[in-house]
Amino acid sequence: MRPDQTLVTLQREGTRITARTSEPFIRETSAGTSEREHQYSHLTTPLRQRGLACTVEYGLSDYIVHAELPDGSALIISPPQEPPTDHPPGYPESWLVTRGHPDNSMLHEVIYDSESDGPHARYGGSVPRLLAAIDTRLDQLGLPPRPEPRRLAQKSAADAVLHRAGFVPVVLFRERFHRLPSAMTDLVEQRRMVTRAFGMLQAEGFDVSCDPDLLDPSLPPPGDHGLSLGDRLSHLTQSIQSAAHRSEVVAALSELTAPGDGVLQRVVESLNTTADWWEGLGEPADPHYANRLRYITEKLESYALEIRSMHGDLADRHTDHPDRVQARVDRAVPEEAAAPRAAAALAVSPTARRTTSAALPSGSVVRPALPPARPSSAPGR
Numbered sequence: 001m002r003p004d005q006t007l008v009t010l011q012r013e014g015t016r017i018t019a020r021t022s023e024p025f026i027r028e029t030s031a032g033t034s035e036r037e038h039q040y041s042h043l044t045t046p047l048r049q050r051g052l053a054c055t056v057e058y059g060l061s062d063y064i065v066h067a068e069l070p071d072g073s074a075l076i077i078s079p080p081q082e083p084p085t086d087h088p089p090g091y092p093e094s095w096l097v098t099r100g101h102p103d104n105s106m107l108h109e110v111i112y113d114s115e116s117d118g119p120h121a122r123y124g125g126s127v128p129r130l131l132a133a134i135d136t137r138l139d140q141l142g143l144p145p146r147p148e149p150r151r152l153a154q155k156s157a158a159d160a161v162l163h164r165a166g167f168v169p170v171v172l173f174r175e176r177f178h179r180l181p182s183a184m185t186d187l188v189e190q191r192r193m194v195t196r197a198f199g200m201l202q203a204e205g206f207d208v209s210c211d212p213d214l215l216d217p218s219l220p221p222p223g224d225h226g227l228s229l230g231d232r233l234s235h236l237t238q239s240i241q242s243a244a245h246r247s248e249v250v251a252a253l254s255e256l257t258a259p260g261d262g263v264l265q266r267v268v269e270s271l272n273t274t275a276d277w278w279e280g281l282g283e284p285a286d287p288h289y290a291n292r293l294r295y296i297t298e299k300l301e302s303y304a305l306e307i308r309s310m311h312g313d314l315a316d317r318h319t320d321h322p323d324r325v326q327a328r329v330d331r332a333v334p335e336e337a338a339a340p341r342a343a344a345a346l347a348v349s350p351t352a353r354r355t356t357s358a359a360l361p362s363g364s365v366v367r368p369a370l371p372p373a374r375p376s377s378a379p380g381r
Helices: 035-039 042-050 127-139 152-164 187-203 233-240 244-259 264-278 285-313 324-332 342-347 350-353
Strands: 006-015 014-024 053-058 065-068 074-078 096-101 102-111 168-171 176-179 206-212
Touching: 006 127, 006 187, 014 127, 014 152, 014 187, 042 053, 042 065, 042 127, 074 127, 096 127, 102 127, 152 168, 152 176, 152 187, 187 206, 233 244, 244 264, 244 285, 264 285
Parallel strands: 006 206
Antiparallel strands: 006 014, 014 176, 053 065, 065 074, 074 096, 096 102, 168 176
């Protein structure tokens, strides 16, 4: 696992199960770190990233996190203490965060309270909500932020995994997250889905925090099912990025635009088939969704035809890309210093490539070799 990896938190929030993606927290564990510290690392790690010294101590009836602030005050992050509750370590059903000062009894501030009668009760034991409230107060107190992570690509990758695991995206005004489908109310099915998502995220190298009650330990871990269908297409992007001659781009674009079995044509067929299937589900709104999907598909099909026509225009031009040719020449390392122009010509000339000993027979049509793949919707993904 990379030290700056994005954290994905799977948890129950009220009647729904959510997956929230947050910025990576660098783990600062050592050989002497106790099991108790590890059980609360999803709290202590992000606080330490903001420069706070944290300890895990025993309170009245449960462990609490004590975080010292630069002004001498301290945060106390506590599960319910009186009366105590039964819950997995570090994952209670609610939180209370207070700030106080050992030398100033007048300083007593409640930062977050999600107990049943608290102002944040609707969030229950949500760790992302808890950390967001703490971060807001630390910002107000002038504490430096965490080191800026590389979030965008990582969050996008986490979104892709959750999408394939069956979670539904939720985009609101101030937040975005994923949740299990609303009609999935069976607890056994929920645990199966969460366990699958948990395994898939871990297999992709993400840092995952999950309430143990949501996992089914009897399920086997997901295996390695190879590249997704979308990942398989990335070789087309790479070949276009490195292309110096028109023919290289046309070859890649042909895979997308080919009539009958091109990628765009197959996408259109899949969407039309989905519309037909959806229309027969029996709910009043289903024909509307099916027709809307068909309308979008018609637009996509017309765009595919336009792209195919543009592909033909590009195919008529037998030319190098001036910027890419120069870049490839600059990168070329001649085998013999006495023949730099010959090496450069071989690097950029399609004619020279066709006349080398590795040339294909005339009239051959060879598609780029694709790595083995599984469909994106495969059950083990």
